[in-house]
Amino acid sequence: MGQETWTEVDEYVSRLLAPHDEALEMAIAAGEKAGLPAIQVSPPQGKLLGLLARTIGARRVLEFGTLAGYSTIWLGRALPPEGRLITLESEPAYAAVARENLERAELAELVDLRVGPALETLPSLEEEGAGPFDLVFVDADKVNTPEYFAWSLERCRPGSLIVADNVIRDGTLVDLDADDAAAAQRRLHEMLAAEPRVEATTIQTVGAKGYDGFTLALVTDSDGG
Numbered sequence: 504m505g506q507e508t509w510t511e512v513d514e515y516v517s518r519l520l521a522p523h524d525e526a527l528e529m530a531i532a533a534g535e536k537a538g539l540p541a542i543q544v545s546p547p548q549g550k551l552l553g554l555l556a557r558t559i560g561a562r563r564v565l566e567f568g569t570l571a572g573y574s575t576i577w578l579g580r581a582l583p584p585e586g587r588l589i590t591l592e593s594e595p596a597y598a599a600v601a602r603e604n605l606e607r608a609e610l611a612e613l614v615d616l617r618v619g620p621a622l623e624t625l626p627s628l629e630e631e632g633a634g635p636f637d638l639v640f641v642d643a644d645k646v647n648t649p650e651y652f653a654w655s656l657e658r659c660r661p662g663s664l665i666v667a668d669n670v671i672r673d674g675t676l677v678d679l680d681a682d683d684a685a686a687a688q689r690r691l692h693e694m695l696a697a698e699p700r701v702e703a704t705t706i707q708t709v710g711a712k713g714y715d716g717f718t719l720a721l722v723t724d725s726d727g728g
Contacts, residue, residue, distance in 0.1 A: 506713065513545055513711040521550035526608035527576060534571030537600045543570050544642070544668065545711045549577035552640060552666070555719075556581035559664055561637035566590040567621050567651050568643030572601035572608075578640065579610040588614045589633060591621045591643065622647060625654055634658035641667040645684035649691045656700065656722065663722040667691065671707050671716035695720060 517523075523531075523546065535541065544552065556564060556578055562585070564578050569592035579588050588610075592598040598618045605611050617624050621643055628634075639655040641648055648667055655665055670688045675681035677689075695703040695718070703720035 509709045509713075510711045513547060517546035521546040526604070527573065529607055530571050530573045530576060530604040533600050533604055534573070537571075537596065539571050539597055539600060542712075543573040544577075547710065548668075548708075548712075548717075549574055553577045553581040555664060555666065556638050559637060559662065561664075562586045563634065563636050563638075564588040565634075565636045565639045565655060565658075567639075567641045568592065569601045569616060570597055572604040572614075574640065574642065575601065575605060575614060576608045576610060578638075579605070579608070579613050582613060584613075586613060589617065589628065590614060591617050591619075591624050593618075593620045593643070622650065629658075635660040635663065637663050639663070639665045641665065642669065645669055645672075646687045648687050649694055652691055652694065652720070656698070656720075659722045661722055661724045665701070665720040665722065667718040667720075669715050670705055670718045671714065673714050676716075691718065700724065 552574060561581065562583060564582065566575060566578060566588065569575055569590040575588065575590050582588060592601060595618050598616055602616060605614050636655065636659055639659065641651045643651065652665060652667065659665065670676065670691065672685045672688060675685040678685060692705065695701060701720040701722055703718060705716055705718045707716040
């Protein structure tokens, strides 16, 4: 078994349990046409994000990394009409594609898309008093995943969920000589292990996107109880 089988299984699951409608199809097609990298979550992963948001009754969501807005659509559709999703995208060209996709999905009023490097955007969110967030999805530049997690934790409540994507990185998570992105994921895991305010685990995944994984951190309380 290998990539071919993983992709076939993903396609089977997608067809039955995470089928695309026009807005989702167009989000991918528009990204491809604009030359955006095809690094969005897979359909089953997008469906998972939506299910997680519904499971915890999320109303306020923060997303790091918009790309063409594919995962944003899955998350936005899981929110109630009065919900709010703030999504952060560093690349203006990507954000322009995402805005069109979100309008097509009729989510433009619910989603607040901020453009610029996330570490430069976060201070303005802090000044606005954004949060507390019920769900945070971290899927941006991987070297800063620990910083995004730390900032988000301070603006979540007990019962909130923080999800980080691409943490296994084809197994290089355990390779001490791997690149900076893998080193950042190790640092994230060390932070989680030492943080009393969360209960966390990491799940390895295979599929159309290859071999990787998600980290899920449930915010408990100030003393980790």
